[in-house]
Amino acid sequence: MTPPLFWVDEVPAAGDAVTVSGPEGKHAVTVTRMRKGEHVVLGDGRGTLADCEVVDVSGKDRLTVRASRVEFATAPKPRVTVVQAIPKSDRAELAVDLMTEAGVDAVMPWQSARCVARWNGSRAEKGVAKWRATAATAAKQARRPWIPEITDLATTIDVRDLCSRVAADGGVVALLHEAGATSFRSIDFSTAPEVVLVIGPEGGLDDGELADLTALGGQAVVLGPEVLRTVAAGAVALGALGAVTDRWTR
Template sequence: MSNLYLDESLSANDLAVGASVALTGDEARHAATVSRLRSGESVLLGNGSGVQATCEVTGVENKRVDLTVVSVAQHPLEEFRLVLVQALAKGDRDERAVQAAVEVGVDAVLPWQAERSVSRWSGDKIEKGVVRWQKVVREATKQSLRAWTPDVLPPESTASLLTHTGHDRVLILEPTAKKRLSDLTRAEIEPVDPRGSVLVLVGPEGGVSEKELSVLTEAGALPVRLGESVLRTSTAGPVALALINVALGRW
């Protein structure tokens, strides 16, 4: 089974075994015209909030696919969230980072207006940027068959990121850092507060500025490096998240 379709309006009750569900809109059009589903085939249907159902296709039209729920799996949330704090970058480099981060298991992404970000979000661009990232996240969720669709959080500045250091674990990816991320223990990665999150900060093309690195470190953030080579802003975050998943036993 290689196709996951999402309908965020569905509740757990809607996806009970034996229930009939009608897939409509863009999801139905994709299923009918791109995936070319046929009656009798099996697909995965989720609500993006932890519930996934294996369904049998019972009817296909251009704008409607009828399904019958065969089995249901409920996936609980992880103990705490992994959050990619991705600096805005030119082109689609930040979006590529977000896409890969979702595939490797991030729980939320947070746009960061870093000092050296070439791309700037202001005015109407803020809402448009968030919507664009939400689309990237949703598509990556479907591609990787994830049960939970990661959140796209409101953009933050460096100053507002300082408020996270009191309860969240904040890790800054910095090529000159003395500590390697792969050397951190689980205790060094877990949130300061059990109710907090693990934030992985990735700078833009020009990197995290000395001023940003200084104020964040003084506030309690921990600079870490990945290795001897310097990765692109579109690559560093997903690589770091993969290492953290191993250290936390999620992989």
């Protein structure tokens, strides 16, 4: 089993010792129950990881480690952004968790036309904060070098701008839809510098959204024979994409 991963602001250089405290230190000491002589990995969430040995444990939230090997992991290509229409509140974090474990690079929460959940004012700030916390936790669980970016709540104008830019730059914009005319497996992702997956709410993208984003270079794409829940679609699409590109190197 691979050593557990904990987040720090700055990864120590090889040979240096550092004390992990606060929430990460507490998790290491009281939840994971790390002991002197065991090994952990420290990461900054921006690609740098350090293999470390625990040299001291004190109190309930202080773990001192010494770094040995330090490596930088480049982000996978192509970059993948999922535009995720906001699911119902009790399932929203699950979507982010699954997409993070499946390797998403960025998630853009979107208040699409058919969303039942509504993020307004402070609720939007709280929702984005929860998604970011979920992404950090899921990335740690998955031993990912990179924590995916969670953008602020997007308007349809923001989504249009993203899709237009990626399509103009030679990327792929896939609008996941059960009635899509194009199959996911037929798309050539091999030369795409960037991929955007647009996922509607439980009611799906409405006709106006489909027409608008298609006009900007998007393709209505059917992922497979089953109709997926909005919280699962992103993770399934990321898995399919990893299998047909170099994003999954092992």
